[in-house]
Amino acid sequence: MLTGTEVLTTTQMRAIESAAMASGKVTGLDLMERAGSAVAGQIRLCWPKPGRVTVLCGPGNNGGDGYVVARLLHRAGWRVRVLGMDNTPGPDAAEMKRRWGKIGGIGVLTVQELRSGAKSDVYVDAIFGTGLTRPPEGDVERIIRHLGGYGGDIGYYLPRLVAVDCPSGLCLDSGVMLGSRRGQDSTWYKLRASLTVAFDSPKIGHLLEQGPECCGTLAIADIGLHQQRVSEVRIRKDGPPVTVVRRPYVEAIWPPFSVSDSRRYSDTTERQAAWLQKRDASGSHKYSHGHALVVSGGPAKGGAARLSARAALRIGAGLVTIAPHADALAEHAGQPDALMRRAIDDADALRDLLTDARINAICIGPGCGVDRATALLAEALPARRPIVLDADALTALSRNPDLMAALHDNCVLTPHMGEFARLFPDLAERLDATPLQGPAYSKLDAARGAAVRCGAVVLLKGPDTVIAAPDGRARIHSALDLPWLATAGAGDVLAGIITGLLARGLPPLDAAGLGALIHAKAARAFGPGLIADDLPEMIPQILRETA
Numbered sequence: 001m002l003t004g005t006e007v008l009t010t011t012q013m014r015a016i017e018s019a020a021m022a023s024g025k026v027t028g029l030d031l032m033e034r035a036g037s038a039v040a041g042q043i044r045l046c047w048p049k050p051g052r053v054t055v056l057c058g059p060g061n062n063g064g065d066g067y068v069v070a071r072l073l074h075r076a077g078w079r080v081r082v083l084g085m086d087n088t089p090g091p092d093a094a095e096m097k098r099r100w101g102k103i104g105g106i107g108v109l110t111v112q113e114l115r116s117g118a119k120s121d122v123y124v125d126a127i128f129g130t131g132l133t134r135p136p137e138g139d140v141e142r143i144i145r146h147l148g149g150y151g152g153d154i155g156y157y158l159p160r161l162v163a164v165d166c167p168s169g170l171c172l173d174s175g176v177m178l179g180s181r182r183g184q185d186s187t188w189y190k191l192r193a194s195l196t197v198a199f200d201s202p203k204i205g206h207l208l209e210q211g212p213e214c215c216g217t218l219a220i221a222d223i224g225l226h227q228q229r230v231s232e233v234r235i236r237k238d239g240p241p242v243t244v245v246r247r248p249y250v251e252a253i254w255p256p257f258s259v260s261d262s263r264r265y266s267d268t269t270e271r272q273a274a275w276l277q278k279r280d281a282s283g284s285h286k287y288s289h290g291h292a293l294v295v296s297g298g299p300a301k302g303g304a305a306r307l308s309a310r311a312a313l314r315i316g317a318g319l320v321t322i323a324p325h326a327d328a329l330a331e332h333a334g335q336p337d338a339l340m341r342r343a344i345d346d347a348d349a350l351r352d353l354l355t356d357a358r359i360n361a362i363c364i365g366p367g368c369g370v371d372r373a374t375a376l377l378a379e380a381l382p383a384r385r386p387i388v389l390d391a392d393a394l395t396a397l398s399r400n401p402d403l404m405a406a407l408h409d410n411c412v413l414t415p416h417m418g419e420f421a422r423l424f425p426d427l428a429e430r431l432d433a434t435p436l437q438g439p440a441y442s443k444l445d446a447a448r449g450a451a452v453r454c455g456a457v458v459l460l461k462g463p464d465t466v467i468a469a470p471d472g473r474a475r476i477h478s479a480l481d482l483p484w485l486a487t488a489g490a491g492d493v494l495a496g497i498i499t500g501l502l503a504r505g506l507p508p509l510d511a512a513g514l515g516a517l518i519h520a521k522a523a524r525a526f527g528p529g530l531i532a533d534d535l536p537e538m539i540p541q542i543l544r545e546t547a
């Protein structure tokens, strides 16, 4: 349902690149020239007046791109200094190094050399790209630390650090700096580029964990590889066919980067907008938009479920019933009047209610209580209706292997990292280990592993939300610009939006993906000062603006 941006792994990127070269339509040298030219072009767009630039070139093709940048900026009138490594790179990078060598010299890539001479206006990091396999060490580590501001005097210039493909040290399959402890501020170094120019498509690591913060503005340059997006290619004419795995693929649904082609990167289609606004032929009767049931808890615990129910109504479920324990029914008497109320005291009462086949989506967890969630899930899961499990329902799941075994592909689990660790401790532990080798285990790997294991859609919440289905399809929803979304009750609203979308008939992965998107858009539209109650009220504006 969503049209997003395809996100690649580094292996997929290499396969596409190899396929392009094997087709004979383009050479590695052409691709390198286009890559370097895209970076130089972006630099000139950002800083039109030629100044001083230092280009730092690593041992591989990322360094090769750097030599192209140096040559093209020199041609544009910049005063260029190049620091490189004393090695013989692959043939394409070697040729680019040779071409630069006819124009200027190459200093050694050390901190001492970097600190000597005049300061530059722009520093280009072309040390490592997709080929990083282990944490940087020796001189290269020192220079990357220095660029990260730990080394002193070029800190003033950090806003002008431009990364080729990625800031060096970042694992593009996971978004972690190899060698640095995850989730801690005291990373042993942290580059913060003001601009990163990457090629063809964003990679997983641009969007997850430390990636967005380190990359700064991410520009994706088209280097003419789209024709190579075939499902099967031959790398060599006489060689075996090599499958370029494009599906299951990962999609970014709110890419935080600047792009010129808005059609390719739009987040909703016209058809989707019409469906969201009920302007299409999906039906004019309230039951044609589904009936969502939001299970609530006992006395004084109703606020969370009411937030969910309100969100399910606002997103367009035809009917929404809130189902508290009978003791708590009276406290749900207030607004919104559109909400229906029905007491459910135990699993038998839920079974009775579910004889109404028109109830086609359930939300369970917010304010429910763990014991109640345990009892009601045992009844609800075998019914195999679309169901969102959040909060207390997730705790119930983590304590009951039988419930875990009853999950099915119409379930959506919405854990934050703490809940995820209780549900899938081994996966969380793997994620917590310091990554020493690329490709490092990623949040995407963890969410996918969890989805496969439990047979349900898993939405792992965070500023970089990852959504994975048991069949391997996945989405990354990056919303680092919304610190004010970390507020009590915001998760309950998300659960309600997803439940509403399920009631309206969206498949679980789409409901979770679109739910995360609308939730973030509502928070963005409201801005700082947001409380969870504001989120459902912003949904009409988001629906109106969806085009």
Ligand SMILES: NC(=O)C1=CN([C@@H]2O[C@H](COP(=O)(O)OP(=O)(O)OC[C@H]3O[C@@H](n4cnc5c(N)ncnc54)[C@H](OP(=O)(O)O)[C@@H]3O)[C@@H](O)[C@H]2O)[C@H](O)CC1
Binding pocket: 013, 014, 017, 031, 032, 035, 058, 059, 060, 061, 062, 063, 064, 065, 127, 128, 129, 130, 131, 132, 133, 134, 135, 136, 137, 140, 164, 165, 199, 200
């Ligand atoms: N994908 C494309 O369409 C294009 C990509 N381009 C650019 O190419 C790089 C990828 O180039 P590659 O040569 O594969 O990789 P890198 O340049 O990133 O680095 C590889 C070299 O670095 C060595 N390495 C890896 N880790 C370390 C480390 N910790 N310390 C020291 N050296 C390290 C590695 O050596 P090994 O010992 O591991 O073999 C390599 O020598 C991509 O990012 C783009 O910028 C094209 O130019 C355009 C098309």
Ligand SMILES: [K+]
Binding pocket: 062, 125, 126, 127, 128, 129, 163, 164, 165, 166, 167, 168
């Ligand atoms: K780089």
